[in-house]
Amino acid sequence: MPQIPEAVINIAYLIAAVLFIFGLKGLSHPRTAVRGNLLGALGMLLAIVATLCEKQVLGFGTILAGMAVGGVIGLVLAIKIEMTAMPQLVALFNGFGGGASIFVAGAEWIRIEDPISIHVSTATATSGIIGSVTLLGSLIAFGKLQGVMTEKPILLPGRHLLNLLILIGCLGLGYLLITNPGSVLLYWMLVLLAAALGVTAVIPIGGADMPVVISLLNSYSGLAAAATGFVIGNTGLIIAGSLVGASGLILTNIMCVAMNRSLANVMLGGLGATVTEGPSADDVYEGKVKSTTADEVAMLLETAQRVAIVPGYGLAVSQAQHQVRDLTNLLEERGVEVEFAIHPVAGRMPGHMNVLLAEADIPYEKLKEMDEINPTFGQVDVSLVIGANDVVNPDARENPQSPIAGMPILNVDQSRTVIIIKRSLSPGFAGIPNPLFAMDNTLMYFGDGKKALLDLVAAVKEL
Amino acid sequence: MEVDIVSLITIFVLAIFIGFEVITKVPPTLHTPLMSGSNAISGITIIGAILAAGSDHIALQVLGFVAVVLATINVVGGFLVTHRMLAMFRKKRD
Numbered sequence: 001m002p003q004i005p006e007a008v009i010n011i012a013y014l015i016a017a018v019l020f021i022f023g024l025k026g027l028s029h030p031r032t033a034v035r036g037n038l039l040g041a042l043g044m045l046l047a048i049v050a051t052l053c054e055k056q057v058l059g060f061g062t063i064l065a066g067m068a069v070g071g072v073i074g075l076v077l078a079i080k081i082e083m084t085a086m087p088q089l090v091a092l093f094n095g096f097g098g099g100a101s102i103f104v105a106g107a108e109w110i111r112i113e114d115p116i117s118i119h120v121s122t123a124t125a126t127s128g129i130i131g132s133v134t135l136l137g138s139l140i141a142f143g144k145l146q147g148v149m150t151e152k153p154i155l156l157p158g159r160h161l162l163n164l165l166i167l168i169g170c171l172g173l174g175y176l177l178i179t180n181p182g183s184v185l186l187y188w189m190l191v192l193l194a195a196a197l198g199v200t201a202v203i204p205i206g207g208a209d210m211p212v213v214i215s216l217l218n219s220y221s222g223l224a225a226a227a228t229g230f231v232i233g234n235t236g237l238i239i240a241g242s243l244v245g246a247s248g249l250i251l252t253n254i255m256c257v258a259m260n261r262s263l264a265n266v267m268l269g270g271l272g273a274t275v276t277e278g279p280s281a282d283d284v285y286e287g288k289v290k291s292t293t294a295d296e297v298a299m300l301l302e303t304a305q306r307v308a309i310v311p312g313y314g315l316a317v318s319q320a321q322h323q324v325r326d327l328t329n330l331l332e333e334r335g336v337e338v339e340f341a342i343h344p345v346a347g348r349m350p351g352h353m354n355v356l357l358a359e360a361d362i363p364y365e366k367l368k369e370m371d372e373i374n375p376t377f378g379q380v381d382v383s384l385v386i387g388a389n390d391v392v393n394p395d396a397r398e399n400p401q402s403p404i405a406g407m408p409i410l411n412v413d414q415s416r417t418v419i420i421i422k423r424s425l426s427p428g429f430a431g432i433p434n435p436l437f438a439m440d441n442t443l444m445y446f447g448d449g450k451k452a453l454l455d456l457v458a459a460v461k462e463l
Numbered sequence: 464m465e466v467d468i469v470s471l472i473t474i475f476v477l478a479i480f481i482g483f484e485v486i487t488k489v490p491p492t493l494h495t496p497l498m499s500g501s502n503a504i505s506g507i508t509i510i511g512a513i514l515a516a517g518s519d520h521i522a523l524q525v526l527g528f529v530a531v532v533l534a535t536i537n538v539v540g541g542f543l544v545t546h547r548m549l550a551m552f553r554k555k556r557d
Contacts, residue, residue, distance in 0.1 A: 017478075020504050021485055027500045027545075028489045034549045037500045041542040044507065051510045057517030066516055066528045070535025077536070078543035083551070086495060086544075093502050093541050096533040100508040103530035107515035107523045119468040218498050221505040226478075230471055232511045238471060239478040240507035246482025247501045251494060344491055351494030358492075358551045369491060 004053040012050035013236035019043030020240050024247055030364075047236050083359040084316050087349040088145035091138045091214055097221035098134025101127050101228045102191055108231050109187050116181035123230035125174035128187055129194040131224040136198030138217050144207060145348055151207035159204055160268065166197045205266065207313075208390065208429030210348040212255045212266045219248025251350050258344035258370075260406040281433040285425055288438035292445050294452070297384075297419055298459035300443075301327075304381035306337045308373065310410055311353050312346050314387015314422065318449030321360035324386065327453060328362060330460050340366050341373045341383075341410050343391040370410055380415035387421065387449050389428025394436055404430050418442040421452045492552060496545050503541025509534035 020043045026036020051057070081089050105127035112120065143149040156162060173190040180186060205213050222244025229237030256263050301307060309328070315321060328338045340362065346353045354367060377383065385392055388410075395402040396409045412418050413436050420437060424446065427433060436442055445452055489497055512534045516527025 020507075021481060023504065024482070024497075024501060025485045027497045028486045028493060030490060030493060030552075033493055033496055034546070034553060037496070037503075037542060037545045037549060040500055040504050044504070044509075044538055044542070047507060047510055048513065051513045052517075054514060054517075056514050058519045059517055062516040062524045062528050063513050063531055066512070066531025067535050070532040071539050073532070074536040074539030074541075075543065078540040078547065081544060083548075086499075086548075089540075089544065090495070090499050090502065093499065093537050093544075094505075096537045097502060097505040097508060100506070100512055100530045100534035100537065103526045103533070104508055104511035104515055107518075107526035107530065108511070110522050110526070111515070111518065111520065117468075215498060218502055218505075221502060225505045225508045226475060228508055228511050230468075230475075232514065233471070234510055235471070235474050236510055237507050238475050240504050242475050242478035243482040243485075244501045244505040246479050247486045247497060250483065250486050250489070251498060254489070254494070342491060349495060350498060351491050351496070354492040355495045355548060355551075358548075364492060364552060367492070 003055060009050045009053055010235070012046055013234070016043040016047040016050070016236055017239040019046065020243055024243055083355055084319055085146075086355055087210065087214065087347070087352060088142045090349060091141040091145060091217065094214070094217045094221045095135045095138025095142065098131045098138065098217075098224045101131035101224035102135065104228050105131065105231045106187055106191070109182075110184060114182065118178060120231060121178040121181045122174075123227055124187065125177045125190060127224060127227040127231055128191045129170050129174065130220055130227055132191045132194035133198040133201065134217055134220040134224050136195040137202040137213070137220070140199055140202040141210060141213055141217065145210065153206045154203040156200065156204075159200065163197065163200050166193060166200060170194050170197060201267070204268075206429055207348060208345075209266050211345050211350050211352070212252055212259075212263070214349045215248055215251035215255055216263070216267075217248075219245050219252060222246075222248055255345055255350055258408065260408060279433065281425065281427065284433040284435055285438050289425065290443055292419065292443040294445070294455040294459040297443070297445055297456055298463055300382055300417055300419070301331055301336065301384070301456075302334055302460060302463050304336055306339070306380050307331060308339050308341045308377065308380045308383045308412070308415065310341045310343075310383060310385040310388050310392060310412055311357065312343075312386065312388025312391060313348060313352075314449055316347055316352065316356050316387070318387065320386065320450040320453050321356050321362075323450055323453035323457060324357070325360040325362050326457050327460065328366075330457060338366065339368050339373065341370070341412070342367050343370055343388070343410055346388060346391055370408060374411050377411045377414040381417065383412040383415040383418045385412060385418065385420045385422075386453070389422070389434055390430045392436055393428070393430075393432070393434045395432065395434070403432060412436070413439060413441075416441060419445055421445050421447065421449055423448060496548050496552075499541055499548070500545040503538055503545060506534045506537035506541060509538055
């Protein structure tokens with residue numbers, strides 16, 4: 001291959017970085033999202049080709065083998081994945097990004113020769129720590145989302161102290177690494193210890209807080225890439241990594257605001273692990289809960305003018321999105337106006353409900369954001385809540401002592417009739433009873449989401 | 464490779480600002496695609512992975528190989544699944 005001047009390669013990295021910027025800009029607007037994603041992919045292709053032309057690259061065998069293996073795995077994962085499994089796939093991809101950073105920094109640590117400048121060793125330590133926390137944190141998030149391990153917070157005794165000690169240990173090893181440049185063993189010890197931190201930092205965080213965790217890990221995977229950029233002195237990595245770091249932080253912030261909680265509060269974890277004080281479930285529900293049947297619900301829906309459907313994680317679990325679409329179509333044929341009320345943190349990742357409903361071909365225009373639909377619940381005849389709980393708990397609005405006090409909720413309690421499709425009266429993730437279930441205008445339609453909706457569709461057809 | 468550290472830090476800080484400015488208001492529908500698309504971009508680590516895997520040092524090749532595999536999964540899977548999701552959103556728009 002003819003030698004390509006270093007400057008040309010660097011210009012190619014610059015163009016790739018510009019393509020990434022346009023790509024991210026495009027991805028944040030509905031009209032340009034597809035083009036944005038393609039621009040990002042084009043930037044990546046350019047960066048890869050430019051790298052293959054670097055004079056440091058002496059042989060292509062290992063590279064092509066790695067690309068073939070990774071390409072096939074990525075292709076299969078992306079094509080085969082069910083949309084309901086998107087949260088764990090995104091978690092997994094985040095982890096791989098972090099993992100790649102560990103190995104790149106580890107390889108560079110072997111390659112570089114004395115004298116190693118202090119900023120390279122600092123960057124190597126940073127890469128190792130962030131990359132390893134991202135990899136293991138993402139694997140734990142994956143395990144929770146995939147159901148390999150419990151979604152409930154796992155609280156180790158003295159976990160805050162433990163996390164602090166591991167963090168101090170990581171920083172200490174990092175310092176040793178900087179003062180003993182070239183020690184390969186130290187680097188991998190640091191990676192191992194940071195991996196422990198990734199585990200202990202994510203296990204106490206419950207399933208309902210996963211949207212925050214996933215977007216934060218997304219940000220970390222970018223920062224890990226940026227840190228690796230400092231290690232190998234590559235501006236392409238630094239720019240792309242920081243862009244992703246920033247976009248992940250923006251999403252993290254959106255999720256925290258939607259729960260009215262600080263990032264620290266989410267990350268310290270434990271919400272839903274312990275039964276908090278307050279009225280017991282019996283006090284709230286005793287004698288006040290009315291259950292209903294498919295026929296009765298069908299009648300209510302059919303005579304309604306306006307119906308708001310509130311999907312939650314339970315809908316994703318029972319994979320009932322197609323039944324929801326069938327019900328929507330049936331009702332619309334009968335002249336009922338159907339809308340979907342989407343809470344920003346419903347589900348397990350940012351935008352989870354949007355992806356789920358889009359898969360079932362439910363038109364985007366029917367999905368209303370919380371701020372848009374909340375003022376209009378007074379004019380809703382029937383709110384149909386499917387597999388959501390904490391995001392419709394009026395205690396968040398009315399009871400300052402509630403653990404979820406101040407969290408913005410969907411005001412379904414203001415609609416004329418509320419129908420809850422739910423297996424039982426068991427609490428949502430926050431572990432607290434929901435007074436909504438005991439309200440005069442609420443009917444409980446007990447059952448598995450999918451089965452309940454199938455029965456409901458059949459009942460509406462018979463009317 | 465010895466590069467002026469201050470220039471690198473300058474680039475880093477400016478790029479973070481660009482990130483915050485470029486992605487201002489994201490509609491909820493795009494939360495997931497933005498996350499998976501930006502995640503694919505974080506697979507840029509593949510550059511470093513290629514540089515390591517392409518060396519003539521066996522240890523670097525081994526570490527580089529693992530990194531290339533991980534980063535390629537991230538890049539290929541990330542862009543592709545994002546495209547799949549966006550296509551799903553788009554088909555109902557028409």
